[in-house]
Amino acid sequence: MLLPKTNRLTPDQLAEVTAVVTEFGCKIQPIVGAVRTIYAIVGDERDELMINRLEGLDYIDRIDRIQSPFKLMDRRSDLASGRLKVGGVTVGEELLVIAGPCTIDPKNANYFLETAAAVKEAGAQALRGGVWKPRTNPYSFQGDTRSLEILMEASRRTGLPAVTEVMEQEHINLALDAGVSVLQIGARNALNYSLLRQVGRAIAGRDTAVLLKRSIHMGPLNEFISAAEYIVSFGNPNVILCPRGTSPAPDGYRNHPDESITPLLKEKTWAAVVVDPSHSVGKASYVPACALAAVAYGADGLCLEAHVSPSHGIGDDPKQAVTPPVLAGIVAQARALHASLRRTQPAS
Numbered sequence: 001m002l003l004p005k006t007n008r009l010t011p012d013q014l015a016e017v018t019a020v021v022t023e024f025g026c027k028i029q030p031i032v033g034a035v036r037t038i039y040a041i042v043g044d045e046r047d048e049l050m051i052n053r054l055e056g057l058d059y060i061d062r063i064d065r066i067q068s069p070f071k072l073m074d075r076r077s078d079l080a081s082g083r084l085k086v087g088g089v090t091v092g093e094e095l096l097v098i099a100g101p102c103t104i105d106p107k108n109a110n111y112f113l114e115t116a117a118a119v120k121e122a123g124a125q126a127l128r129g130g131v132w133k134p135r136t137n138p139y140s141f142q143g144d145t146r147s148l149e150i151l152m153e154a155s156r157r158t159g160l161p162a163v164t165e166v167m168e169q170e171h172i173n174l175a176l177d178a179g180v181s182v183l184q185i186g187a188r189n190a191l192n193y194s195l196l197r198q199v200g201r202a203i204a205g206r207d208t209a210v211l212l213k214r215s216i217h218m219g220p221l222n223e224f225i226s227a228a229e230y231i232v233s234f235g236n237p238n239v240i241l242c243p244r245g246t247s248p249a250p251d252g253y254r255n256h257p258d259e260s261i262t263p264l265l266k267e268k269t270w271a272a273v274v275v276d277p278s279h280s281v282g283k284a285s286y287v288p289a290c291a292l293a294a295v296a297y298g299a300d301g302l303c304l305e306a307h308v309s310p311s312h313g314i315g316d317d318p319k320q321a322v323t324p325p326v327l328a329g330i331v332a333q334a335r336a337l338h339a340s341l342r343r344t345q346p347a348s
């Protein structure tokens with residue numbers, strides 16, 4: 001990783017360093033951080049002669065050679081100084097609450113529009129809603145592109161940035177064109193490397209963020225973080241890690257709640273951790289405890305399924321969506337806990 005003395009390299013300087021690394025079979029990938037741009041050396045960056053030549057350039061501050069399987073996501077990376085903003089919230093400073101139905105029902109747009117207003121009232125700062133749905137059963141409702149308009153109408157009315165899952169290039173293009181702020185990569189696609197690459201490429205040079213869920217089957221944490229590295233390696237560092245429960249689950253829960261990995265993720269990476277208690281436990285009555293546990297473990301935010309009338313919802317909503325009054329209670333308690341933890345254990 002190449003760190004210039006200034007906030008970014010001039011085009012001539014970039015051309016010069018590119019020429020040097022190309023001689024050694026490497027490439028330069030600029031990663032645009034909030035404060036400054038850093039330059040990842042992609043390829044085998046161990047050649048001492050290449051390093052010496054780069055270090056000899058008078059506009060280069062230093063070369064970081066982090067020995068890590070994920071050198072951009074690594075806590076020691078220069079990207080750790082960046083701050084992600086979603087819907088006016090500086091993630092890490094204030095608890096980020098994303099809420100909304102699992103699935104937008106295109107035949108009953110009012111439920112979504114009413115829920116959007118109600119989650120805002122309850123304290124959410126971003127609005128989730130599934131347009132395209134990854135369903136276990138091929139005969140279940142798979143989502144509907146018409147729901148994208150409903151999502152964006154609700155986002156406009158409330159001023160809340162929209163969060164929705166994408167599963168293929170066409171979804172990515174449609175979502176970005178419509179103005180979706182956060183693309184979700186779901187648990188079923190969390191290790192779909194071609195999708196991770198497509199998303200990384202599509203958001204490079206934009207403000208868009210990605211909510212990357214953990215894969216369903218319990219894998220090593222490095223695998224989860226490396227999936228995020230795929231996205232960030234295209235140049236946009238706005239990635240959020242989202243534990244959402246893993247399989248197998250204890251009887252009674254939908255998944256094995258995994259909010260307890262939050263401090264482990266934070267030790268390894270600089271990324272924000274936003275926990276999804278709804279898919280972790282899979283039942284509305286268990287969601288508040290799981291949400292508070294996540295905050296106690298140091299989560300930077302929560303992603304919750306909520307609906308004004310869960311029994312009239314589709315997808316996961318009848319089982320696991322909380323109502324707006326319950327959401328308001330969770331948000332108030334979670335914010336108080338988050339603030340009190342920050343007073344006693346300030347973020348590093």
Ligand code: PEP
Pocket residue numbers: 102130134165185186187188213244276279316
């Ligand atoms: C969802 O957010 O509705 C969803 C399908 O999430 P996950 O990928 O975590 O199952």
Ligand code: MN
Pocket residue numbers: 102103279305315316
């Ligand atoms: Mn869901």
